[in-house]
Amino acid sequence: MNIPRTESPRVVIVGGGFAGMSLARILLKEDLQVVILDRHNYHTFQPLLYQVSTSGLEPDSIAYPLRKITRNSKKAIFRLAEVNSINAEANSISTSIGDLAYDYLVIATGSKTNFFGNKSIEEHGMWMKTVPQALNIRSLILENLEQAVITDDPEKRKALLNFVLVGAGPTGVELSGAIAELRNHIVPKDYPDIDPTEMHIHLLEGLDRVLPPMSENASKKAHRFLKELGVHIHLNTMVESYDGHLVTTNTDLQLKTETFIWSAGVTGAPVQGLNASALVEKANRYEVNVFNQVNGYENVFAIGDIALMQTKEYPKGHPMVAQPAIQQGKHLAKNLKRLIKGAQLEAFEYRDKGTMATIGRNRAVVDMGKMKFSGFTAWFVWMFVHLWFLIGFRNRLVTFFNWVYNYINFDKAARLIIRPFKGYERNMKIDKEEI
Numbered sequence: 039m040n041i042p043r044t045e046s047p048r049v050v051i052v053g054g055g056f057a058g059m060s061l062a063r064i065l066l067k068e069d070l071q072v073v074i075l076d077r078h079n080y081h082t083f084q085p086l087l088y089q090v091s092t093s094g095l096e097p098d099s100i101a102y103p104l105r106k107i108t109r110n111s112k113k114a115i116f117r118l119a120e121v122n123s124i125n126a127e128a129n130s131i132s133t134s135i136g137d138l139a140y141d142y143l144v145i146a147t148g149s150k151t152n153f154f155g156n157k158s159i160e161e162h163g164m165w166m167k168t169v170p171q172a173l174n175i176r177s178l179i180l181e182n183l184e185q186a187v188i189t190d191d192p193e194k195r196k197a198l199l200n201f202v203l204v205g206a207g208p209t210g211v212e213l214s215g216a217i218a219e220l221r222n223h224i225v226p227k228d229y230p231d232i233d234p235t236e237m238h239i240h241l242l243e244g245l246d247r248v249l250p251p252m253s254e255n256a257s258k259k260a261h262r263f264l265k266e267l268g269v270h271i272h273l274n275t276m277v278e279s280y281d282g283h284l285v286t287t288n289t290d291l292q293l294k295t296e297t298f299i300w301s302a303g304v305t306g307a308p309v310q311g312l313n314a315s316a317l318v319e320k321a322n323r324y325e326v327n328v329f330n331q332v333n334g335y336e337n338v339f340a341i342g343d344i345a346l347m348q349t350k351e352y353p354k355g356h357p358m359v360a361q362p363a364i365q366q367g368k369h370l371a372k373n374l375k376r377l378i379k380g381a382q383l384e385a386f387e388y389r390d391k392g393t394m395a396t397i398g399r400n401r402a403v404v405d406m407g408k409m410k411f412s413g414f415t416a417w418f419v420w421m422f423v424h425l426w427f428l429i430g431f432r433n434r435l436v437t438f439f440n441w442v443y444n445y446i447n448f449d450k451a452a453r454l455i456i457r458p459f460k461g462y463e464r465n466m467k468i469d470k471e472e473i
């Protein structure tokens with residue numbers, strides 16, 4: 039791996055997501071050897087992935103090179119590697135580029151899509167956790183529109199113009215809103231051969247309201263906004279299967295579609311090797327104490343989505359969103375400094391800063407403690423918060439410029455099929471997973 043041994047303690051961080059980055063940025067200033075390992079050489083700002091998949095932003099606006107984090111510190115090291123297993127007895131990990139010993143190990147591997155064991159969805163559906171997956175969705179949407187223009191089979195055309203999204207959490211709501219805007223503003227200009235009323239966006243949700251993690255008020259408003267945009271909402275509807283062409287559900291609803299996007303849940307993405315008691319099996323997340331120490335280990339920590347910290351206020355663990363990951367990363371940095379100095383560790387306390395989702399231009403919902411608002415103000419707050427948390431000045435500037443441009447022109451500039459997903463009839467199916 040070409041990592042020298044130094045006098046300083048070595049902290050190995052697996053994952054350069056929100057949690058790993060927040061931790062690393064503080065530790066880099068300390069007298070420690072910080073090694074960041076990630077299977078991508080960039081950090082992904084996942085909350086804006088949906089804009090990449092719907093042609094609103096290019097991926098380089100929401101990704102940030104991890105080497106840009108380590109380059110300002112002589113003792114920080116980045117390696118592009120998949121971490122395969124942990125050998126806690128030997129204080130070492132095994133990766134795609136070799137083994138590495140650690141003094142302190144921090145697991146910040148986040149989560150992965152949960153298919154709840156449904157093989158047909160996993161095989162035929164699309165999902166979105168990474169930049170390549172968002173680009174696949176973008177290509178598929180645009181390729182299906184191109185194919186709809188040329189097909190002379192009315193049933194096939196209908197299926198190509200039917201877009202089915204499953205799971206009305208923030209991702210499903212934001213994606214369906216963005217596809218509806220594509221239909222309302224881009225299709226009439228770019229595709230004169232398609233009548234926009236032929237294009238249908240269906241959002242399916244197993245529970246009885248959209249945005250179930252948010253307040254009733256936010257759900258009602260989001261429901262109304264989606265309806266205004268022309269999204270068909272099917273509540274209390276569970277998908278049973280998708281064979282690549284037909285969606286079947288637990289109700290009478292059946293939909294023919296060539297675009298099926300699954301955003302109905304996530305589960306932890308643990309690394310093999312720790313004792314079974316470290317993992318909460320149902321959630322696939324590591325059980326951690328209030329110092330983020332993994333159950334049964336003193337020098338192994340977990341932060342972010344992968345960590346399940348049960349507290350009185352959060353008996354099922356913190357929500358799997360960016361804020362707990364950022365706050366745990368920052369808090370662990372302070373605790374690691376304390377640990378190395380032999381000082382007492384301090385318990386983590388989560389400060390809920392609120393939840394928000396956008397449904398399209400001028401439409402968003404925000405829950406901030408007792409304050410709940412929606413519409414233009416919420417949309418403005420949503421934009422400001424996302425720009426604020428986006429990593430890198432250039433990314434903020436480019437994203438801001440794109441949003442202003444898109445807003446003024448009712449445009450989505452990134453509608454490019456750079457890497458075809460289907461290859462039309464040539465059947466050049468590209469792997470949906472990472473490349």
Ligand SMILES: Cc1cc2nc3c(=O)[nH]c(=O)nc-3n(C[C@H](O)[C@H](O)[C@H](O)COP(=O)(O)OP(=O)(O)OC[C@H]3O[C@@H](n4cnc5c(N)ncnc54)[C@H](O)[C@@H]3O)c2cc1C
Pocket residue numbers: 052053054055056057058075076077078080081082083084085086087088119120121122146147148149166167208209307309341342343344358359360361363394
């Ligand atoms: C589409 C989408 C939209 C979202 N929208 C919002 C939102 O609006 N607001 C919000 O608060 N949250 C949102 N979230 C959730 C939020 O992004 C996550 O809660 C947050 O990213 C968790 O941070 P993390 O650091 O724990 O994990 P991640 O940010 O997922 O980072 C994990 C990192 O670990 C790396 N990794 C994983 N396994 C390995 C391995 N074995 N070897 C090497 N590297 C590995 C990954 O490549 C990744 O870089 C969204 C998530 C998604 C997918």
